Amino acid sequence: MSLSVSQRCRNIQPSVTLAIDSRAKQLRAMGLDVIGFGAGEPDFDTPKYIKDAAKDALDAGLTKYTPVAGTVELRTEIQAKLLRDNRLEYEPTDIVVSTGAKQCLYNALCAILDPGDEVLIPAPCWVSYPEMVQMAGGVPIMVKGDEKENFVVSPAELEAHVTPKTKALILNSPNNPTGSVLSGQILRAYADIAVRHEFFVLSDEIYEKLIYDGGRHVSIASLGEDIKAQTIVINGVSKSYAMTGWRIGYAAGPKNVIKAMTSFQSHTTSNANSIAQHAAAVALTDGEKFMHESFMEFNARRNLMYDMLTSIDGLKCHLPAGAFYMMLDISSLIGKSVNGKEIRGSDDFAGALLESKLVAVVPARAFGDDRYVRLSYATTREKIIVGIGRIAEFVKECE
Ligand code: PMP
């Protein structure tokens, strides 16, 4: 035998979004004035009523193991939330709480995939989906969205990628990294395909509260009993309640899948943090005012960033309909050089920008399209003004 790590782990790429964020934080700790458009993490503090709930949980001694699937208190609040916001009826036994939506996604994939099963992933997509599918033994099948349609994959294109091995489709609306929002009509068409070919849908709805210009979130599971029976809805408190570090996510879906996810989790991490679970339950009872205020602020930042970026010669971008990301088209700069170094793709662009202007962005190669970089506008307007100003200088220096 050898002392090497497994084949499976050798092939895993570390999360680029998290790596860029930690690099930016490291440079900042060294005293450098870095502007971070890297990780998608609300910059607001967790609201006080939620922090108070965590303190209450500690004082009340809620410091022991909870049921693996989550406390009844939290699952009951999630049940109420899914009915209230998404018109979805679930029993607490149809819900499992995990350490972030990230763990829910991975548990769900492990619960449904056998080796070689295919998972359709509309692209560009969040960096962790294809890695997670592979870690769970599946094969990611990337389906490129049409740029002219805000990167939305047409139902015909999606269906063209279905094979007898297709086991699931991962949807993410609003989308990270494109900001696209799937309409009820598109979701209906996707649902018909999933029902016709009998595969699961993992619906990642973590950005549901961030849809601009009067748009509305539709959960694919709400479109009928047939598609609901094949859908695993995934959500969490990270983005809506500025609770990224608390690590609480949840999944709701068919009983057999939720049961398998719970058994799987019982042997890996057991329950999610007991204090954070109580805080999340309390978060879900309130927070409308906080979410409205953060929504208004994100909207103002989106408009500011878009106006500034589109006024820079040589760059293009779409106005995203949701989430807090913007895809910046850098294709006109590919092949040019800055400080004597050629920009061959999004990694070079992001590396050179961080090095020379101290602005962190995520190369979209990680999301499946090397002609773009992703900017997160989950940062203050002041930083957006300074950061985009530096990007404008950088572009001028490319020759
Ligand atoms: N899905 C998407 C699309 C995301 O961008 C993120 C980012 N964190 C997650 C899931 C995971 O969220 P959580 O913090 O709940 O694990």
Ligand code: GLU
């Ligand atoms: N989801 C966020 C992002 O894409 C946070 C980092 C991560 O979990 O990937 O930036």
